[in-house]
Amino acid sequence: MKRPLSKRQQTILNYIKDFMGNNSYPPTVRDIQTGCEISSTSVVDYNLQILQREGYLQRRREVSRGIELLGETATSTLRNLISIPVVGNIAAGEPLPLVNTEQWNDTDFDNVDLPPFLTKGKENVFALRVKGESMVDALVGDGDLVLLESIEQPQNGDMVAAWLKDREEATLKHFFLEGDKVKLVPANSYMQPITVAAANVSVRGRVVGVVRTM
Amino acid sequence: MKRPLSKRQQTILNYIKDFMGNNSYPPTVRDIQTGCEISSTSVVDYNLQILQREGYLQRRREVSRGIELLGETATSTLRNLISIPVVGNIAAGEPLPLVNTEQWNDTDFDNVDLPPFLTKGKENVFALRVKGESMVDALVGDGDLVLLESIEQPQNGDMVAAWLKDREEATLKHFFLEGDKVKLVPANSYMQPITVAAANVSVRGRVVGVVRTM
DNA sequence: AAATTATCAGAACAGGTGTACTATGTCAAT
DNA sequence: ATTGACATAGTACACCTGTTCTGATAATTT
Incomplete structure (x- = not known):
């Protein structure tokens, strides 16, 4: 069902979780870019699209920080964990x-x-x-x-x-x-x-x- | 200690709570503006400063959606445990x-x-x-x-x-x-x-x- | 080897977004 | 009436941010 995620996609997903654990708001595309040491925002966008297609997260178009984690991932992001x-x-x-x-x-x-x-x-x-x-x-x-x-x-x-x-x-x-x-x-x-x-x-x-x- | 909030400040605070309950990310200044039917972003900014000074929330300067609720408000919204x-x-x-x-x-x-x-x-x-x-x-x-x-x-x-x-x-x-x-x-x-x-x-x-x- | 797909790089654009500035209005105390 | 603190409006700017486009590279399949 769910195809395996590439290493970069894993990295991005975990970065988002980590970020939301520390900040109470989701990261921007460029936060992810620098946080994961990716050279271009388009690469982040590309992989976010895949993560969305595979059901790991939801994105709101044109909304800054419009990332919402889905599934077990969601419950885990929040603080105190x-x-x-x-x-x-x-x-x-x-x-x-x-x-x-x-x-x-x-x-x-x-x-x-x-x-x-x-x-x-x-x-x-x-x-x-x-x-x-x-x-x-x-x-x-x-x-x-x-x-x-x-x-x-x-x-x-x-x-x-x-x-x-x-x-x-x-x-x-x-x-x-x-x-x-x-x-x-x-x-x-x-x-x-x-x-x-x-x-x-x-x-x-x-x-x-x-x-x-x- | 904490001075009573004006009606508008209450409205804004409740709007933020409500927004974060629905969206998993905080609202922008302009979200608050339209959501609370305020005519100007500067009014929102002004009241957010007061809410911050009174300890109801924290803002990260220059960060979009950089609002973090404090106090009981926070724990009740993000309950993960x-x-x-x-x-x-x-x-x-x-x-x-x-x-x-x-x-x-x-x-x-x-x-x-x-x-x-x-x-x-x-x-x-x-x-x-x-x-x-x-x-x-x-x-x-x-x-x-x-x-x-x-x-x-x-x-x-x-x-x-x-x-x-x-x-x-x-x-x-x-x-x-x-x-x-x-x-x-x-x-x-x-x-x-x-x-x-x-x-x-x-x-x-x-x-x-x-x-x-x- | 060739073709196809997946992934990455760099740049640019358009609209989003926090903030600053000035002006106006409200209202109680003087 | 005047003052002054508080509150609101409107506007503008500079940067932030999602998105798109073109092209290149790597991985995989044919």
Whole structure:
């Protein structure tokens, strides 16, 4: 039905959302032009036409800032919500995606809009979509959204998203550094902790929340 | 503190509110002019300056439609979060609280503000705070917030919050009506389903989401 | 390779839009 | 009647802004 959007169209759409979140009025064509570093207003107009044709937004002809977001996009624009990029999946057999913070505004990703209390007001929060049932021992199921704070070094007790190099396995566990070893404790206390060499663990982020819809 | 507004200023303020309710972008000076049947743009500008000075709105100079409503006006117009009452706890040994829908607005409860996608846009959604580890087989842990839609009769397959009368136990399970019996299937497929008499089950709501912060 | 489509670049135009300026009117206090 | 603050009118300007046009480039299909 809906054809996939080009990268530039994604960028524009996310810029509009971001703009309206900050400003309470929509951007002009030229706001979008400079904001997305596009060389011509006609390119913006061209892509806005496509976004309109594909049903992502509505435009009022000849009306300045006459852009109205449609669908889920609309509800998300408004304030009090923090837009978080869903940068990839987390699954047992797949490596955790590594994402540069700089890219986050470049909007190559789907975004979810969440209230601030879920992200603790942190800026550097991203989300991973859970695939499969491999995280049930962390009380996280298939399709759940895991909110991760990008951090340098986890504190003992933090729940982290970790990649175990030798097992080639992603996991969500409580993190405890014990010398040159790391003890990983499942949230579900019925399960056993595991202990591995610190060099074998690659931590991608600290879990700050989990969101499930059904 | 705030001086009373003149009739014309009231008219303008209401027109702006009305306009933004219909259009998702603020009006221009000339929109206000014609909408309020004012003969000159300078009159609009003059009164907008006063409305700004008195704190009713904010203007961005040189920006078309650069009007931002302040105060209660703002939050009421742009409501993007849905306020959900946390009506009580859900724990293994405690009965599920029974709450009248009418009371929800009466703010006897703590509220959480969530984005609409978490509540599927339903009106009759409330939340329960999970106490204890008894719901781990539904992938729900201590402190999680369970979002429930108040419903008449669950559909087969819905995850529901149910009270088992004989066991005096609250539980979260997938619901299947099979004749005069009800099969309750845990989300965690490693656990076994249970089957009980339909008369023994009291369903309080359908689970539409789970939210966890840590 | 050729043709077709999708996308981008640059410039220009016409009308939209915030603002400034001057003049006039209202109305209460002096 | 005079004053002075408040309010309104009309007009004009300079910039903003959506749109259009022509042409070029990249991606895809034939």
